[in-house]
Amino acid sequence: MTLPFEPADTGLRKTLFHIIFESDTRAAKIFDIVLITLILLSVAVVFVDSVPSLHARFGGAFYLLEWGFTLLFTLELAVRLYCLERPLRYLKSFYGIVDLLSILPTWLSLLIPGAQSLLVVRVLRALRVFRVLRLMEFVGEGRMLTQALTRSYRKIMLFLFTVLLIITIFGALIYMIEPPEAGFTSMPRAMYWAIVTLTTVGYGDITPTTPLGQFISACMMILGYSIIAVPTGVFSAEVIRSIHEERYSEEACPGCGHEGHERDAKYCRKCGTWLDEDTQDPRQRDEADGASQ
Amino acid sequence: MTLPFEPADTGLRKTLFHIIFESDTRAAKIFDIVLITLILLSVAVVFVDSVPSLHARFGGAFYLLEWGFTLLFTLELAVRLYCLERPLRYLKSFYGIVDLLSILPTWLSLLIPGAQSLLVVRVLRALRVFRVLRLMEFVGEGRMLTQALTRSYRKIMLFLFTVLLIITIFGALIYMIEPPEAGFTSMPRAMYWAIVTLTTVGYGDITPTTPLGQFISACMMILGYSIIAVPTGVFSAEVIRSIHEERYSEEACPGCGHEGHERDAKYCRKCGTWLDEDTQDPRQRDEADGASQ
């Protein structure tokens, strides 16, 4: 990842920049792990605080913890901005906005009571976890999945578009057939039902009551059950292609023309010819050496 | 796509034909996009008008909009028919019928009050969106998916047929076992339940109540959960084959005319002729060398 923010050139700012924005030194790695731990803890507090019974008993402690995290994250954001040459550019970036949003609600609650409920936004900070994955050698896996997703992107868009059309048409159909008493009171609600059915979620909060409505639902279920094969098939094919390409070179043997050599192959497995045409086969060099002696 | 309708040969009718039925000129592309936008807007009005609370507040505006769209679409259909040599053939085609159905309800509502509720049919016009996809380079993706679907068609039919048999047999079984009070009042309802269960939708509007009924349901669930592998596997295999076949060249053998050679083929696999017409077959060269010596 190239860093979109230039470091300031003072000594301290430079050091801080390396610790906060990079992850190749020991200090930087420790900073990343401590930060992620704090983020996960702060999210956990928001979670636990939302349970009425726990809020009643430990509400005070949670309030203090929340302020603690807010102060820490405010300090972190200040340092982040301090060590950058162009702090405004960071504030306008995705992570900058998330950083700001995750401390704002607590500060706002001093002015407007109740603003604290927006703290839920802090959950988004957990996205920073993807940064830590880099430390854990998950990069290769992620890159392959992203590559397969990028390649199947258009096909899956086309699939989702067809799904949307099916949902619209079936939603309209059921809206005409079923009485409003069954829950199909408007077309958007009928479409909500159609999505619940086609994706095989099946809450059962709205269900068809007439025989014709049940017949149409049944058709839709079998359709939804079958077409899941489309994105799965497309994505499978792309993952297989990615794995294959990662492994096999596309160059042919200069000796016999055999293709499909593994990337780490040095000699053709069919005729034993040296594959790299730009360099000399070490065996021939050895023989030449032997002959010249 | 070849156009099934011949254009009329007058100047104006020819120009209109090119704008309305083709999509290779700038004017034609603009026409397509404007039309799709109007269709989507008209569908949106039908949707929003179906919500009771919005109908109560904006019903009058929606009524006017509906008439506006109806007049526009009537004009469009008139122009479409005007610039064709055989307008009746268009009216009998799928899109012709959909065009007609999407304006008829509003006109009919002048005679029969309430006919307007059929306007939902206008949703089908959204299928015209597939035309616009052509503008957006989705053709290749669509063709590959359609090809894979066509190839797996028979296997998936066989699968659906087996699913239907399973549903019938399990539906009959549960109808014999469960009491009518549980909701299994007739065989068609038992089959509806079987489809809800096998496709893993699981509304829960009809559920088995006896231990034996629950045991049979459990078997059916595990069956439904496992056999989803069949269409997925079949379709995956076909997508992989389609991707694989992109490497087939479209050139015919100069010797026997055989087509469908793999891109890396050097000799025709049917008659052994050297495929690359620009260079000489190395075997002939060898023979020539041998002869000249």
Add this chain to the structure above:
Amino acid sequence: MTLPFEPADTGLRKTLFHIIFESDTRAAKIFDIVLITLILLSVAVVFVDSVPSLHARFGGAFYLLEWGFTLLFTLELAVRLYCLERPLRYLKSFYGIVDLLSILPTWLSLLIPGAQSLLVVRVLRALRVFRVLRLMEFVGEGRMLTQALTRSYRKIMLFLFTVLLIITIFGALIYMIEPPEAGFTSMPRAMYWAIVTLTTVGYGDITPTTPLGQFISACMMILGYSIIAVPTGVFSAEVIRSIHEERYSEEACPGCGHEGHERDAKYCRKCGTWLDEDTQDPRQRDEADGASQ
């Protein structure tokens, strides 16, 4: 399919045997299609008769139809047995038992009132449809699917076995955690719930109510959502292998050793050598002919 029943050698019996048990003559094909149509109609009558409102109105007609079908199927079974050398062996075969079971309930209802409700068994006769599929060129598709299923059989058994263990352990867990009031009154019911959850059916007739129970359910759902990949992956791989093997031969070119020739290839696509070592390359024969002249 080899016929397990020997035909009797009288002229009439032989002719009847060919019509009823084979499907290669015109008369035999017509017999098959008429029989399947009658079977589907008789199943349809059983279905429609099970709907209370329709039974009340058309019960008499359905009763007559039922007797009509029973008489026809009895006659058919009699002719079947008549034209066989060993009729008892047929009666003991799967189709023989199904044939008998599908007429017995109506006859029994003369002695025991109510036996007619067993007519549902007639649904099994629909399995004869698989016979007609043979007429419709679905054999190849069916064979490939069956081959892929046979190959993945052991792996899918292992998967189902693991699923059963997961269900047992999670069922036992939730039985210990959840109170009986939530519906987890016995271990078999807890296992029923576990199957409903793992297969993502989710009726909602029994749902966990305690936080710990909901946490365990959530884990189970994510597990069930992920492991569906196992049978799908296994089956996909086998279908791909079947398609590949149907297409590519495993023999190497005698000229250059290149492998992966399509089954219909006559010459190596890499070096142009005649692939079939047992016969002579027609080109060489032509040349030889030319030389000898």
Add this chain to the structure above:
Amino acid sequence: MTLPFEPADTGLRKTLFHIIFESDTRAAKIFDIVLITLILLSVAVVFVDSVPSLHARFGGAFYLLEWGFTLLFTLELAVRLYCLERPLRYLKSFYGIVDLLSILPTWLSLLIPGAQSLLVVRVLRALRVFRVLRLMEFVGEGRMLTQALTRSYRKIMLFLFTVLLIITIFGALIYMIEPPEAGFTSMPRAMYWAIVTLTTVGYGDITPTTPLGQFISACMMILGYSIIAVPTGVFSAEVIRSIHEERYSEEACPGCGHEGHERDAKYCRKCGTWLDEDTQDPRQRDEADGASQ
């Protein structure tokens, strides 16, 4: 499997060790099958005993059976420990703990009434079934599935991690939007709902009631319906690779010791040495021919 526990060297202890811990002799196989049968029977008793109506009628018989099984399993554990050199190491292993836990509840019930309800733990003993699978030639299948799972492990972890993030974010969103009356009383409950929805289980015990909540649910359902393609695609690709790699030979190159050559390889792809030690490298033969001329 290498045995982690050394057998004691007395004659009887050695014989018992071979019967109990190995499975290559007839006696050992019989022991395994008898043990598994007893385990499954004891689990069945726990199951059946948990049904209130059956407990009321046969509670006494079940009580006796439970004690019978407990005594048998206690005896078995004693013999197991007797024939080992280091019995404590076995008691600390996974199977040792499970063995102990499966007899403890019954013994404890003598001291503490009600401890028997923990007998459910006995279910875990069923895991020993995996041992019997070894007798049934399921090893190859299991190894291939395990290999494919190991290879896709990191990719599926990454997928599960992304799923967790999606669930957290959607859970937080719906918690802010929906009123507590709809059942979204706390953030953990909202996350439980999010898991029920994303995995397409769809109990319907908590469902969104506001239009915005239903819209967000609909998005989540379509997301959950589509991303199931990811683990399926990844696993499919790995199974295909495993099947593919069955064609790798296990012999090392006589030149450089490199392993993992494809079965059809003739030369080592690392050092170009002729792999088949029984015949001569055709290149050397050619050279030899050239030299002799």
